Amino acid sequence: xxxxxxxxxxxxxxxxxxxxxxxxxxxxxxxxxxxxxxxxxxxxxxxxxxxxxxxxxxxxxxxxxxxxxxxxxxxxxxxxxxxxxxxxxxxxxxxxxxxxxxxxxxxxxxxxxxxxxxxxxxxxxxxxxxxxxxxxxxxxxxxxxxxxxxxxxxxxxxxxxxxxxxxxxxxxxxxxxxxxxxxxxxxxxxxxxxxxxxxxxxxxxxxxxxxxxxxxxxxxxxxxxxxx
Numbered sequence: 698x699x700x701x702x703x704x705x706x707x708x709x710x711x712x713x714x715x716x717x718x719x720x721x722x723x724x725x726x727x728x729x730x731x732x733x734x735x736x737x738x739x740x741x742x743x744x745x746x747x748x749x750x751x752x753x754x755x756x757x758x759x760x761x762x763x764x765x766x767x768x769x770x771x772x773x774x775x776x777x778x779x780x781x782x783x784x785x786x787x788x789x790x791x792x793x794x795x796x797x798x799x800x801x802x803x804x805x806x807x808x809x810x811x812x813x814x815x816x817x818x819x820x821x822x823x824x825x826x827x828x829x830x831x832x833x834x835x836x837x838x839x840x841x842x843x844x845x846x847x848x849x850x851x852x853x854x855x856x857x858x859x860x861x862x863x864x865x866x867x868x869x870x871x872x873x874x875x876x877x878x879x880x881x882x883x884x885x886x887x888x889x890x891x892x893x894x895x896x897x898x899x900x901x902x903x904x905x906x907x908x909x910x911x912x913x914x915x916x917x918x919x920x921x922x923x924x925x
Contacts, residue, residue: 732924744912757780761825764776782818784815785816844880888920
């Protein structure tokens, strides 16, 4: 007998009727192949005197190919491609003189300013090892994804606005073109915490402040939403 598109087979088994739903269960399912993430961006290893102010945020979106590696499909590798934008509000002023970038640390009492930030747009390539408690029919499950991410910065900008005027710089060559770091996502269902720790500096070694390399790296904490 056919009921509502499902096949129903009736048989006697301890006076119970068994209904078998033959709607195909995808035993080759993949999980979490699209992602959207919002992060709060921190600066690690800041030079003395450099501080963050206001909100520094990031937005990330992309696709990760989920590649299960066991029969239960709760272990997998993920290889992806995405795009991101990140900004950092802080007190390191970037200026330019005679085609050379100059760096100085702002003091709001001496040089009042209302805006000082640098930002970057990047292409991201995440690689993850994935553990989860998913099944072919369970869409709410625990997950721990950890791995590595490489980013290529294709556009950078710095903007300053204060009592002394304004400075806007674009495609700053002192930024490292490539960034790489460790990533981790932990959560249940749609609520997932995302963490990134950069293993190399934002600026090249040639970028100096007070005769020392700037040496700052990016640290990001936020929420990530996965979509099948």
